[in-house]
Amino acid sequence: MTTAIAARPALSVSRLTVNYGLARALSDVSFDVAQGSCVAVLGANGAGKTTLARAITGLVPLREGKVLLDGQDITGWATHRIARLGVTHVPAERMILPGLSVLDNLRAAMRWAVPRNGRAAAIERAFERFPVLGSRAKQLAGTLSGGEQQMLSLARALAVPPKLVIADELSHGLAPMLVASVFEALAQIRAQGSTVVIIEQFVGAALELADEAVILRRGELAWSGPASVAGDQLAANYLE
Template structure:
């Protein structure tokens, strides 16, 4: 259920937006390799994300996108190579330490506690990440950013729509505005109008200074938001550069299929 790459979207924001960014790297992934037991998933992956920029991390199923996200955020170790974040070598640091440095990761799938209400989900996460005293302010900020969650704060998270669950997942990782937000397949399975709303939130988050690393199968939307692209192919980088220069390479590497069938969508 991949959305095909729209050639017009390849233009993206391209260099216009990147001119506003600093060249200073916020994240540097340097020759990273990673494995799951005997299965090697990444083979010397290198790329960097500049401060204030948005990078789309693209590639077909199984290319290694989520593995890169997991290594960068410390959920799985790199078997070799280095990850530098905010000027610090974070290779081998635990996920919570990396999070404290300002890296937020909204992982693939629905990362909410289904049997708790929206309010309880946020309270639990904020209490853990910020401490009891800061919960009130963080809740107010979350409900102002995502008014729909405010309206539904007593609803069980498991009964929220797919789009609302993604917003709740985002609200949970945005308690403290991170330096870098990694989102993995945030719009997967969402109806286009809801996916648009989720991407509008991402754009707003970025405009407040958070850099983005966007893993997406809705390639067109990711490229509209991103300045630069890293393409992964079988665990290796096949392109890193501006969206505007991706051109035909995208068509070679990414499968081009139709939009998700209505039955596969989930609002």
């Protein structure tokens, strides 16, 4: 009789604890993210969601805990080293080069990540995903609307489908139509095999995309489970 071996998680965080000075921002947070799945991280403002993203990607040091990527311990690694393993962090702040055109922003993002002979096709895919960027290819990025800049930031980050993408509050300040475009892009990336961690206040859209959900409350893990039943937990842990 043989025993099935569970697939190794794409991401595993174990007992993550982060302090900012004397203040504790995360305390003993643990969860796994399955390969190719999407997990929604939910919680009120100040619950620790962005700190979690920054801790996973090496932007803030851990007081305690471990981060494993495909079983490899990356705890304490520098952010650039984690990125080279295929981890893309897309923060709410728009990561663009305002003095360059839309097209040159994409070219700059691909310079080290995409072989020269694959860059034209990668840019074409970006414009297919975000047609408005294609129509503004020669426009300076700094003159785009806020929503268009967010699209460009996402397009830059997803120039090459990452192994793991952590999307942090990408819908913040966007019109509903643009929010829909952002979620469609994340769904496409996931369909290509990427694992997605989405940190969102736009709860309905996040849960529709996600397989699992994690709810943080005051820096602690309040609940985790299937996204389909997470709504039952929101009033007690998210809206408090």
